Every structure is written in structure tokens, then in C-alpha cells.
Amino acid sequence: MKLSDALEVIGDHGLDILDTQGSGIEAVAIGSKDGKPLAQATDFSILAFVPKKLSKRELSQNNIRSFDTVFANSTGSPSQDPFDIDVVESGGAFTINSNFSVPRNQRGLYGGKPATIDTQKWFSSLRCGIGCTNPVNSYPSSLSVGTIGFYLEDNQKNTYLVSNNHVIGGSNSATINDSIIQPGTLDLTGNELNQMPTLNSLIAQLEIAKLTSTVKFKFSSSNNTPHNQVDAAIAKLTDSGRNKTELARLSFGGSILGEAAPLAEGPNPEQITGSTNVYKVGRTTGYTEGIVTAIAATAKINYPTGKVHFTDQIVITPTLDNVGPFSDRGDSGSGVLNEHHELVGLLFAGSPKNTLVNPIHHVMDQLRTVSNIPSLRVITA
Amino acid sequence: MEKIRNAKDLQVFLNKHVTELEQALDISPVQFCIPLNKKRPHVRVSVTQGQKDRVPKELAFDFNGEQVLIPLEAVEDYQEFVAF
Numbered sequence: 001m002k003l004s005d006a007l008e009v010i011g012d013h014g015l016d017i018l019d020t021q022g023s024g025i026e027a028v029a030i031g032s033k034d035g036k037p038l039a040q041a042t043d044f045s046i047l048a049f050v051p052k053k054l055s056k057r058e059l060s061q062n063n064i065r066s067f068d069t070v071f072a073n074s075t076g077s078p079s080q081d082p083f084d085i086d087v088v089e090s091g092g093a094f095t096i097n098s099n100f101s102v103p104r105n106q107r108g109l110y111g112g113k114p115a116t117i118d119t120q121k122w123f124s125s126l127r128c129g130i131g132c133t134n135p136v137n138s139y140p141s142s143l144s145v146g147t148i149g150f151y152l153e154d155n156q157k158n159t160y161l162v163s164n165n166h167v168i169g170g171s172n173s174a175t176i177n178d179s180i181i182q183p184g185t186l187d188l189t190g191n192e193l194n195q196m197p198t199l200n201s202l203i204a205q206l207e208i209a210k211l212t213s214t215v216k217f218k219f220s221s222s223n224n225t226p227h228n229q230v231d232a233a234i235a236k237l238t239d240s241g242r243n244k245t246e247l248a249r250l251s252f253g254g255s256i257l258g259e260a261a262p263l264a265e266g267p268n269p270e271q272i273t274g275s276t277n278v279y280k281v282g283r284t285t286g287y288t289e290g291i292v293t294a295i296a297a298t299a300k301i302n303y304p305t306g307k308v309h310f311t312d313q314i315v316i317t318p319t320l321d322n323v324g325p326f327s328d329r330g331d332s333g334s335g336v337l338n339e340h341h342e343l344v345g346l347l348f349a350g351s352p353k354n355t356l357v358n359p360i361h362h363v364m365d366q367l368r369t370v371s372n373i374p375s376l377r378v379i380t381a
Numbered sequence: 382m383e384k385i386r387n388a389k390d391l392q393v394f395l396n397k398h399v400t401e402l403e404q405a406l407d408i409s410p411v412q413f414c415i416p417l418n419k420k421r422p423h424v425r426v427s428v429t430q431g432q433k434d435r436v437p438k439e440l441a442f443d444f445n446g447e448q449v450l451i452p453l454e455a456v457e458d459y460q461e462f463v464a465f
Contacts (some may be wrong), residue, residue: 164463225400231464263417263420270422276417294391294425298399299462313397315414332465351460 001084006030006044009075016074017048022063023070025049026093033083036311037245045083046071049090106353115253119283120145120187125243126208128335129222129251129281131184132161134168134211136175138185139199145184147283149335149346150233151247152367156374159244160234161209162367163333164348169214169233171305176213180235182242184283186330196293208242209235213371219306228312229362231301231332231348234371252287255381256335259344261359263295263314275338278316280347282331290316290326290336292344298358301349314345314357328357343378382441387421391415394444394451395424398454402451405440408432410459423452427459 001009007030014028018128027049038088040157048067067087072078078298079085102109119130124278131145138144146167152160161180165171168180189198196202214233218226248255263274294315301308315337318326327334327350334347336357345357368376385391395402395413402424403411412427426436436455441448 164464177416227396227399231421292417294414294416296395297412298395299412300410301464303464311399312392313414327465329465347465349462349464351462354462357460357465 001033001044001046001081003030003044006046009046013074017070020065020070020074021066023048024066025067025070026050029153031085031086031088044086046079047083047088049088049094050345051090051092053087053089059224075085082169082214118377119147119251119286120183120185123242123258124244126151126161126182126237126247127249127251128256129133129283129286130182131187131283131330132163132168132180132182132208132333133184133186134170134174134178134180135185135199135202136178137170138176140185140193140197143185144331145186145189145283147180147331147333147347149235149333150343151379152168152376153379154373154377159237159247159379160212160376161237162335162346162363164231164346165214165217165233166231166303166348168211168235171303172214172216173305174211174214174233176211178211179203179207180209182208184330187283190262208240209237212236213357213367215307215366215370216302217306220300220309222232225309226375227310228356229310229312230346230366231308232346232358232363234294234367234368234376238309247379250281250337252281254341256337256343256378257341257380258343259364260338260340260344262294262359262361263292273341275342277339278344279334279339280331280334280336282327282334282347283300284328284330285326288322288324288326289319290322291319293317293354297356298305299349310349310358312359314359316355316357318355319355325352325355382448382450383453384439385444386421391422391424391451392398398442398444401442401461402440405442406436408435410461416454420447420454420464421452423454426453426455428455428457429459430457433457435455 025048029047031047033043033045148161212234215230279289297313297315298311338343343360346363349356359365416425432457439450
């Protein structure tokens with residue numbers, strides 16, 4: 001039914017439906033009838049929430065009135081289309097999340113980890129900050145994981161994930177069209193590893209993208225120290241069956257809204273301006289907050305394939321409100337955002353106290369160049 | 382000879398001339414950056430314990446066709462970065 005009709009039904013008869021004795025209905029609402037997400041739906045139905053869905057026979061045995069009967073009695077007529085109404089199993093009554101308060105002597109009986117998104121698991125809806133691996137040339141003997149930082153699109157509506165060269169590009173050794181899988185191989189359970197014992201079986205189940213382009217490292221040698229600014233690679237998303245409507249979304253609330261301008265000279269030429277409060281979502285440490293404490297940093301990083309000298313990097317220090325570091329192994333590839341939810345850079349390395357990030361303008365410039373896709377742009381909300 | 386006090390120029394200098402700076406200081410290992418603290422823009426030189434006194438307060442360099450002084454601040458906080 002049309003949304004306006006559904007709203008009229010709920011407005012005129014919703015309370016009557018709820019007040020009907022013997023129906024077991026806990027709530028009524030409007031839902032999508034055509035299976036599309038609510039924001040894209042064009043056909044709607046009236047939903048009745050019940051603790052448990054029962055067969056007609058079970059309803060009869062327990063003297064519970066069916067929803068189509070309740071609907072017809074409340075509205076004065078049966079629904080025009082049987083699919084205009086539907087029953088949803090809620091698992092129980094809706095209750096308020098009241099202030100969690102217990103007598104002092106019961107302390108210790110309650111607890112557990114707060115509910116949160118697990119960035120290490122398989123995701124039906126691809127988003128930023130979740131784990132991934134390029135398993136070619138390593139699986140099943142070796143397991144690894146990094147993070148999907150953000151996503152790009154081009155003028156042909158192709159979409160790509162962005163992570164580090166050393167996560168999905170094999171530090172220069174990977175091959176174009178290598179499969180990228182999600183979750184990362186390091187996050188698979190023992191049962192999952194047993195069910196996918198070969199590379200082909202792993203790819204068949206978990207592939208989400210194919211490696212497209214890598215910004216190749218220029219390695220240092222005894223008589224030459226070329227400079228690098230970026231540890232990045234992109235992989236084109238495949239038809240994996242995963243939802244791709246939330247690519248701008250970070251795993252912990254919010255979405256990417258744009259790219260930050262480089263931290264630049266301010267009105268006072270002796271000072272640098274730009275937002276220095278940053279955060280990131282990564283596979284290992286999840287959501288963390290930090291402060292940009294330095295720019296134009298240089299560092300030499302040892303990769304399995306050689307030593308790479310980086311210049312013009314951003315240094316981030318965790319704020320005091322974090323319980324641990326800003327980043328750790330497995331967070332490589334995370335997008336780092338400022339307080340305006342703009343991408344500041346791509347995380348790739350760290351020390352016990354600090355994290356190094358490629359500035360986003362270097363990342364985008366070099367990805368456009370190596371891929372030969374000048375229209376590449378960050379997917380934003 | 383003037384000191385570079387302009388943050389943008391310091392950033393350009395560091396990106397272009399880091400190899401010459403390393404050679405001039407002749408200290409290893411070493412890392413450079415421009416800290417965003419409240420001090421005037423300068424190059425922070427991270428070195429290992431006992432190396433701080435080897436770093437001068439400034440060094441002369443050719444930059445954009447002129448001789449300039451690069452202000453330096455040595456800190457014994459060098460830590461190796463590893464790919465995550």
C-alpha cells in the first residue's frame with residue numbers, strides 16, 4: 001500500500017489494534033513490503049510485532065486472535081491485499097531500558113562487555129573500518145588482516161575499497177586481480193578455516209573485491225634513498241552479494257563527509273591551522289581518538305620486501321580518554337578523520353606511542369595516477 | 382642569515398632536503414617532523430639516548446636560492462615505526 005494509506009491506517013486504527021484483547025500484539029508499525037530498505041521502499045505494509053509467530057492451529061489452540069482478524073475488526077474491513085499486513089517475531093515484549101540499578105550486595109552478578117560492532121567479523125553491509133586480507137600467495141599456511149579504510153567511486157560507477165599496499169598489495173608483490181576477502185583470514189574461527197581449507201574455497205565464500213592498483217614502494221638501497229609518501233592500494237568491489245549502500249559509513253556511527261584540506265599555514269605564517277582532533281575506526285583497536293601532534297614527519301619503515309623511506313607524514317598521539325594506543329597491528333589501512341568527519345589520511349604504521357598517517361591529498365593524487373582513473377573520488381554520505 | 386620561521390617553507394624544506402639534513406647531522410637513527418606545539422615552527426629531531434648534544438640549535442642550508450638557518454630541537458624520544 002502507499003505510505004500515505006499506511007500512515008492513515010496506523011493513525012486511525014493503531015491503538016485499536018493494540019488494545020484488542022487476546023491478540024498478543026506488542027506493537028504495530030509501518031514496514032517495507034517490497035523488501036527494499038525503508039528509505040528506498042515504494043510499497044508498504046502494516047506490521048504487527050508478536051513475541052513468537054504461531055501457526056493458525058497454534059493460534060486456535062491458545063485462543064489467540066490472528067492479525068488478519070484483528071486488522072479486519074479494527075479497520076472495519078479485511079486488508080485489500082493479504083501482503084499489506086505482516087507479522088514480525090520480536091522475541092518478547094518491548095521493555096524500557098531503565099536505569100541499570102541493583103542492590104549493592106548484587107554487584108558482580110551483572111556485567112559483560114557492552115554491546116558493540118565487532119570490526120573483525122563478516123559483514124553483510126560493507127563499510128569502513130572492518131577487517132580484510134589479500135590471501136593469495138599466503139593462505140592457508142599464513143593468516144593476516146588489515147583494515148578497509150574507505151571507498152572510492154569513478155565516473156563509470158565502479159566502486160573500490162582503499163587499504164594499504166602492505167595489506168592488500170603484498171608490499172609490491174601482489175598481482176592485479178588478486179582476490180580481497182572480508183573478514184580477514186586472521187579473524188576466521190577454527191571451524192571456518194576447516195570449512196574453507198583451500199584458497200579457492202576461501203575466495204568462493206568471502207571475496208568482496210579484486211586488486212586494481214597499488215602505489216608501488218620505492219625501496220631504499222645502500223646508495224639511494226628515494227622518498228615515498230603513500231602506502232596505499234585499491235581493489236574494485238565485485239558482485240559479492242554484500243550490501244553496498246553504506247560504503248561511507250564508519251563502523252561506529254557517523255559517516256565520511258569529505259576530504260580534509262591539508263593542515264596548512266594559517267593567517268599567522270608561524271602557525272599551522274586546521275583541525276587536529278582526529279579519530280579512526282580500525283579492525284584491531286576499533287574506535288580511538290587522537291591529536292595530530294606533528295606534520296612533515298620522516299620515517300624509515302622495514303617491510304618484508306625492503307626498507308621504505310617516508311616523508312611528509314602526519315603524526316598522531318592518542319588522547320588521554322583512550323584506554324590504549326591510537327592504533328595497533330591490524331589497524332593498517334584505517335581512514336583517519338577529523339572532528340568534522342573529513343578524511344585526514346590513511347593509517348599505515350606506528351610506534352609504541354605514536355601513529356603515522358599518509359596525508360589524504362597524497363593518497364588520492366597517487367591513487368589517481370597509478371590507476372589511471374582521474375575521476376576517482378571518496379564516497380561520502 | 383635569516384631563520385626560516387614560516388611553517389609552510391619549513392614543510393617544503395623538510396620534504397625536499399631531508400637526505401641532506403640527515404647527512405649534515407650524521408646521526409643514525411634519526412627522525413624529523415614539525416611539531417604542532419605552541420613553539421615557533423621548527424624541525425624536531427628525534428634521536429636515541431645520549432645523542433641530543435650532537436644536534437646543533439640550527440643549521441645553514443641553501444633553500445630556494447638563499448642561505449637560511451633551519452631551527453632544530455633535539456629530543457631523545459626516537460622510537461622505531463613498524464607497519465601495522
